Amino acid sequence: MIMRAQRMRDVRSDIRGPLFEEALRMQADGLDVLKLNTGNPGTFGFGLPDSLRQALLAGMDRAVPYSDLRGMADARQSILSYHQGKGVQGLAMDDIYLGNGVSELAHMALTALFNPGDELLLPAPCYTLWSNTARLMDARPVFYRCDEASGWYPDAEDIRRKITPRTRGLLIINPNNPTGALYPRPVLEELLDIAREHRLLVFSDEIYDRLVFDDAPHTATAALAPDLPVITMNGLSKSHNVCGFRSGWMVVSGPRERTREILTGFTQLAAMRLCANTLMQLVVPAALADNESTQAMIRPGGRLYEQRRATLEVLGTVEGISFVPNAAAFYLFPKLDTQLFGITDDRAFAMDLLHATNILVIPGSGFELDTPDHLRIVMLPEAAQLRAAMERMKEYLETRRA
Ligand SMILES: Cc1ncc(COP(=O)(O)O)c(C=O)c1O
CATH class of the missing domain: 3.40.640.10 (Type I PLP-dependent aspartate aminotransferase-like (Major domain))
Incomplete structure (x- = not known):
């Protein structure tokens, strides 16, 4: 067998790791999986700003x-x-x-x-x-x-x-x-x-x-x-x-x-x-x-603003979840009450969540956190879809309550 170089031994990414592979397998089985593992706006319908399109066409x-x-x-x-x-x-x-x-x-x-x-x-x-x-x-x-x-x-x-x-x-x-x-x-x-x-x-x-x-x-x-x-x-x-x-x-x-x-x-x-x-x-x-394309996403009524509002509104009603609202970017990193939800291993929890709700999120340990009590939510889907997903997550968490 050909071995990888030694320097590869400690490199790992949960964002595209086993949870992601499981999500792909579920999709191949025909399930509708909401993949909130990467901050990739283009996959959620955020398009190319016209200013960039023009520059590309003119300068090619x-x-x-x-x-x-x-x-x-x-x-x-x-x-x-x-x-x-x-x-x-x-x-x-x-x-x-x-x-x-x-x-x-x-x-x-x-x-x-x-x-x-x-x-x-x-x-x-x-x-x-x-x-x-x-x-x-x-x-x-x-x-x-x-x-x-x-x-x-x-x-x-x-x-x-x-x-x-x-x-x-x-x-x-x-x-x-x-x-x-x-x-x-x-x-x-x-x-x-x-x-x-x-x-x-x-x-x-x-x-x-x-x-x-x-x-x-x-x-x-x-x-x-x-x-x-x-x-x-x-x-x-x-x-x-x-x-x-x-x-x-x-x-x-x-x-x-x-x-x-x-x-x-x-x-x-x-x-x-x-x-x-x-x-x-x-x-x-x-x-x-072109600052306007960006501003249009983050001011009230803009997609990023409204998606964040939808997420915070639903998660704010879940007993056992607390969070610091994000001041920037499109991520929320809520804390889970591990005792209430019976969580000891956050990767296992994220896998259970994926199977139960068809929502893929990356747990805190995927971000070098040494406690099993967080997960990252990528707030890129449209507000209505995100709201529905958070409601599904809420229902699932209710079933896990000790
Ligand atoms: C903090 C941070 N730095 C860098 C990157 C990667 O950026 P790029 O697409 O420019 O490689 C990301 C992507 O999510 C990020 O969150």
């Missing part, structure tokens, strides 16, 4: 050759202006790299910067792209607690306790997946103080920064730390419904003398893969100029 011929290894100049220019507009200082065009989604860029960033045994501090719960990528590098993911009782904000004391001589980086995911939390400025400032004190590289995944409800401001981490190397990640998958385009970018900010080696490493890797897909680069300026 420009996309034929390999582009600059960092990305097309007009795409980088629009990204530069976007981040400057959020208060990030000292940026230049060559601090920006386009990539095939944040997923590829996370891989690129950790490959360039992490040695085996280096430690990366990550939030728990965590979107597993980051923890898995750290494992692939033979780096050590170390999880810091996000505190549900404090709106899922990171627990700075826990971070301090977990710092060792091997700690190299601190990841912030804001707005967060799976909690939907949006961190206020003082929370970010406290995290940056820790990074300053311990000379940590800061990674800030801000892919949901345009999907913030109720006009709340999103603070760019890098804007608060011109004195620190910060690698900010962003992209169009969620704000413009184009997950399949694989359209993302990273921005390196901070003092030049401290970012030089980072940029050298990123340039080496960007050159190895020649360039990011150019078709998706074409749409970046148009997307960043």
Whole structure:
């Protein structure tokens, strides 16, 4: 038998794991399964914004050759202006790299910067792209607690306790997946103080920064730390419904003398893969100029707003479920009363739920949480469908009550 490489041993994803495979099997048997495992708006009828369609049609011929290894100049220019507009200082065009989604860029960033045994501090719960990528590098993911009782904000004391001589980086995911939390400025400032004190590289995944409800401001981490190397990640998958385009970018900010080696490493890797897909680069300026498509989804009456309202309304009536309403993104991460529902293993619970209701959700352990008492709901189906699904879930939970 041919064995996988050793470095694959700890990589795992529940989002496309056994629960997902079971859902596919049920679908093949003719069952109507509602798959709430991925945040993929296009599969729930969220279409291509017209601004992006026009840019694609008009620019296609420009996309034929390999582009600059960092990305097309007009795409980088629009990204530069976007981040400057959020208060990030000292940026230049060559601090920006386009990539095939944040997923590829996370891989690129950790490959360039992490040695085996280096430690990366990550939030728990965590979107597993980051923890898995750290494992692939033979780096050590170390999880810091996000505190549900404090709106899922990171627990700075826990971070301090977990710092060792091997700690190299601190990841912030804001707005967060799976909690939907949006961190206020003082929370970010406290995290940056820790990074300053311990000379940590800061990674800030801000892919949901345009999907913030109720006009709340999103603070760019890098804007608060011109004195620190910060690698900010962003992209169009969620704000413009184009997950399949694989359209993302990273921005390196901070003092030049401290970012030089980072940029050298990123340039080496960007050159190895020649360039990011150019078709998706074409749409970046148009997307960043088109805030209206995103706003239309998140204001009252918009799909994301109403879907969230429907979910919160139903789940708010379920005894044994509590939650922090998400301030951003389209995820809810409710807590289950494990005693009341007789839950000891959240993966087994999610499998039972799938069989009983035909609804696929990912349990908290799929997000590196070490307690079996959460699940993530992706609020992307139309409000009426989501409301009906939550009612089914409620009925099922009633049958499980001890
Ligand atoms: C926090 C976070 N970062 C990155 C990604 C992946 O983004 P992309 O489609 O740009 O690879 C996701 C996707 O769900 C995400 O939730």
